[in-house]
Amino acid sequence: MSTSLLYHAFGIRGYRYTRTDYQGGQVIFTIHQERENCRCSACGSTHVVSRGQVERRFRALPIGSRATFVALPIPRVECRTCGAVRQVEVSFADSRRSYTSSFERYALELGRRMTIRDVAVHLGVGWDLIKDIQKRDLSRRFAKPKLKHLRHIAIDEIAIAKGHRYLTIVMDLETGAVVFVGDGKGADALKPFWKRLRPSGAKIAAVAMDMSAAYRRAVATNLPKAKIVFDRFHVVKLFNDKLSDLRRALHREATDVLHKEVLKGTRWLLLKNPENLDAAKDEKRRLEEALALNKPLATAYYMKEELRQFWEQPGKRFATLFLDSWIRRAGASGIKMLHQMAATLAAYRSGLLAYYEVMITSGPMEGTNNKIKTMKRQAYGFRDREFFKLKILAIHETRYVLVG
Numbered sequence: 001m002s003t004s005l006l007y008h009a010f011g012i013r014g015y016r017y018t019r020t021d022y023q024g025g026q027v028i029f030t031i032h033q034e035r036e037n038c039r040c041s042a043c044g045s046t047h048v049v050s051r052g053q054v055e056r057r058f059r060a061l062p063i064g065s066r067a068t069f070v071a072l073p074i075p076r077v078e079c080r081t082c083g084a085v086r087q088v089e090v091s092f093a094d095s096r097r098s099y100t101s102s103f104e105r106y107a108l109e110l111g112r113r114m115t116i117r118d119v120a121v122h123l124g125v126g127w128d129l130i131k132d133i134q135k136r137d138l139s140r141r142f143a144k145p146k147l148k149h150l151r152h153i154a155i156d157e158i159a160i161a162k163g164h165r166y167l168t169i170v171m172d173l174e175t176g177a178v179v180f181v182g183d184g185k186g187a188d189a190l191k192p193f194w195k196r197l198r199p200s201g202a203k204i205a206a207v208a209m210d211m212s213a214a215y216r217r218a219v220a221t222n223l224p225k226a227k228i229v230f231d232r233f234h235v236v237k238l239f240n241d242k243l244s245d246l247r248r249a250l251h252r253e254a255t256d257v258l259h260k261e262v263l264k265g266t267r268w269l270l271l272k273n274p275e276n277l278d279a280a281k282d283e284k285r286r287l288e289e290a291l292a293l294n295k296p297l298a299t300a301y302y303m304k305e306e307l308r309q310f311w312e313q314p315g316k317r318f319a320t321l322f323l324d325s326w327i328r329r330a331g332a333s334g335i336k337m338l339h340q341m342a343a344t345l346a347a348y349r350s351g352l353l354a355y356y357e358v359m360i361t362s363g364p365m366e367g368t369n370n371k372i373k374t375m376k377r378q379a380y381g382f383r384d385r386e387f388f389k390l391k392i393l394a395i396h397e398t399r400y401v402l403v404g
């Protein structure tokens with residue numbers, strides 16, 4: 001090792017090489033700073049007098065699988081210009097950290113290919129140290145996304161733990177980027193978003209969301225000019241939930257064993273789009289058999305399939321006729337579940353039709369939600385909630401391995 005190798009290979013300049021020690025498989029380079037190069041870290045003055053030194057050791061780039069450290073006695077100086085007594089600055093590390101800046105960059109680089117756990121094992125450090133390095137980097141780049149350009153957004157909540165713990169996610173529908181992650185759900189969760197949005201000058205034209213009253217009121221209050229689009233995805237999901245409830249109720253009430261058995265196997269078939277029914281598994285026939293036995297279930301099922309065509313209409317006029325006809329027929333069906341659905345869609349009619357003015361859906365949000373669920377399973381969401389939220393803000397970037 002030499003002063004010039006330290007500079008060229010380890011990025012450490014402005015110090016003199018002293019010696020190398022080998023301790024328990026580790027390599028330790030000791031370096032020192034010439035007193036004449038010392039400056040006051042408060043005002044930058046070179047008029048300083050020595051006041052001792054503080055021994056520090058920084059983890060540096062490994063040599064192969066061998067951990068390497070840089071040991072440096074950091075001079076303490078008293079400044080003749082401003083009077084401060086403090087350690088001089090270290091050029092190759094943040095003096096609050098236990099590793100060099102090049103070690104940090106290397107760990108970040110590895111994180112683009114490896115999980116946090118793999119990076120930690122490879123570098124012989126703890127999981128938390130690598131996580132903290134990634135967290136600071138994510139924080140620098142993603143903690144405060146620019147909001148000025150926002151035009152179309154989607155708002156949705158995602159359950160992150162049992163016991164009804166939620167996060168509220170705001171997505172830029174034009175770029176697919178998550179621009180806000182709030183704690184909890186409902187209007188309160190969005191408050192910090194409005195606070196940041198106001199000074200940004202963004203002109204949000206439309207918001208896609210589910211039919212929850214809380215988000216609707218919050219958006220109406222904070223973005224009075226924005227169009228609210230009740231989202232296709234959420235309408236179908238609500239319908240599917242109700243259809244499952246109906247199937248369960250029918251199954252409970254069925255007295256005939258065969259009838260019960262037929263219903264039992266149809267849970268997933270009812271929720272599938274008909275074009276996705278698997279011919280090899282005879283799914284179409286099984287579904288039809290169950291529907292033939294259950295008039296109310298069949299009616300509800302076909303009404304659901306028909307409702308999907310609402311989003312395939314050639315324009316708002318056709319869509320209006322279609323929706324009103326659907327609501328009327330569902331209301332006259334004599335099936336309680338369809339009555340409820342008709343009432344809900346009637347209440348949200350203008351937000352459903354708004355789709356024909358701004359054709360947005362929360363579709364892109366679904367892919368993101370699936371990625372969040374994958375991260376959630378890795379459990380670090382609970383070890384460090386802020387880190388979890390930053391990972392969500394960075395989710396559209398493939399810069400880091402998502403899990404681990």
Ligand SMILES: [Zn+2]
Pocket residue numbers: 040041042043044045079080081082083084
């Ligand atoms: Zn000074």
